[in-house]
Structures are given as C-alpha cells and as structure tokens.
Amino acid sequence: MTLALQIILVLSSILLTVFVLLHKGKGGGLSSLFGGGVQSNLSGSTVVEKNLDRYTVLTALIWIVCIIALNLIQVFTF
Template sequence: MVLALQIILVIAAVLMTIFILLHKGKGGGLSSLFGGGVQSNLSGSTVVEKNLDRVTIICCLIWLACIVALNLLQAYAT
C-alpha cells in the first residue's frame, strides 16, 4: 500500500510540474522577462487554458491526498 502511494505521489508530482510549466504567463513575472508578456496580452483565456487549470488542480489534490495518506500510514503503523 505504501509503495503504491509513493509511486502515485511521484507520478503526480512530475505531472503537476509539467502542467504548471504548460500554463501561459499572466504577465509581469518571469514570462515577461523572456518576451511572453506581449503574447499574454493579445489572447484571452481559452478552453484549453481552463481545462489545463482543472487538470492541474486535480493533480494537486491527488498529490496532497497521497501525502496525507502516507503520513497517516506512517503515524499509525504498528
């Protein structure tokens, strides 16, 4: 059980990193330093961006649930 949760945790962490990096910049941050600020002002929020937000949040919740479950299993292990 612990091994399965650890594998899910690693996969969720990698996917969450990829999904966060796929988001386009909202301007004013590091993305505008590399020229991303001009593009973010020209286009609005698309369906793809909204779906990417949803998938990122779901992946974050899975990651958080794995951390809590692993800590509970470790705390109550006999």
C-alpha cells in the first residue's frame, strides 16, 4: 500500500506542476518577466480555465491525501 501511495504521490506532483504552469498569468510577477504579460487571443476560453482550475484543485487534494496517508502509515508502523 505504501508503494502505491508513493507512486500516486509522484504522479500527482508531476501533474500538479504541469497544471500550475498551464495557468494563464494574471499580470505582474514572474509570468510577465518571461513574456506572460503579452495579451493574446489564442490563450483559450474561460471554460478551459475553469476546467483547468478544477483539475488543479482535484490533483492538489489527491496530493494532500497521499501525504497525510503516508504520514499516518509511517506513524502507526513504528
């Protein structure tokens, strides 16, 4: 079970990183430093952004649950 949770944790970490990097910059900060401040009509619709937000939150919840479960398994096995 620990191995399965570790695999899920690694996969969710990679997915979470990808989903966060896919978000459109809101202006200012590091996103505008690397060219994210340029407005484009090809950036996508609001439906895509809402779905990306949902996927990001779901992946973050899976990541958090895996971390808590792995910590609980570690506490109760020692």
